[in-house]
Amino acid sequence: MRKIRKYGDPVLRKKSEEVKDIDEKLIKLINSMKETLMDRKGVGLAAVQIGVLKRIFIAYNPEVEKLITVINPEIVETQGEEIDMEGCLSFPEIYFSIKRASKTVVKGYNEDGKEIIVEGKGILSRCFQHEIDHLDGTLIIDYATEEEKKFWKEKLENLKNDS
Numbered sequence: 001m002r003k004i005r006k007y008g009d010p011v012l013r014k015k016s017e018e019v020k021d022i023d024e025k026l027i028k029l030i031n032s033m034k035e036t037l038m039d040r041k042g043v044g045l046a047a048v049q050i051g052v053l054k055r056i057f058i059a060y061n062p063e064v065e066k067l068i069t070v071i072n073p074e075i076v077e078t079q080g081e082e083i084d085m086e087g088c089l090s091f092p093e094i095y096f097s098i099k100r101a102s103k104t105v106v107k108g109y110n111e112d113g114k115e116i117i118v119e120g121k122g123i124l125s126r127c128f129q130h131e132i133d134h135l136d137g138t139l140i141i142d143y144a145t146e147e148e149k150k151f152w153k154e155k156l157e158n159l160k161n162d163s
């Protein structure tokens with residue numbers, strides 16, 4: 001299990017790098033990401049959230065109760081839009097209302113280095129967009145209105161001071 005980096009930690013603002021080789025070290029990293037996500041009962045986790053700047057995320061698909069790992073993910077198609085409350089393990093107990101595509105198709109590689117195409121609807125679509133944002137240093141607070149930031153001011157400041 002790895003410590004989750006919280007809002008205020010400068011690593012969360014960095015751009016993650018493409019994965020070149022899927023080696024033993026990378027598989028170990030992915031396994032610890034899975035353990036961390038399951039332990040925290042999250043929906044998704046990007047490698048940067050445990051301090052590793054590599055383009056990898058994992059997501060939990062509630063429909064089939066399975067974890068999905070995507071290496072070097074890219075959004076290839078989106079459809080529709082929906083607004084919903086969205087949280088993040090790097091922003092514990094803080095939620096923002098965010099508009100996302102209601103369907104997202106992501107292309108990338110799995111742990112065996114095979115090209116995969118995964119489709120997410122609803123919460124999973126939201127998760128894919130959220131995790132890919134992390135890989136470019138974008139966070140949920142970047143979508144927040146001034147009012148929302150004011151509402152969460154105290155919690156946000158506490159987070160920043162802790163990290």
Ligand SMILES: [Zn+2]
Nearest residue numbers: 088089090130
């Ligand atoms: Zn997040």
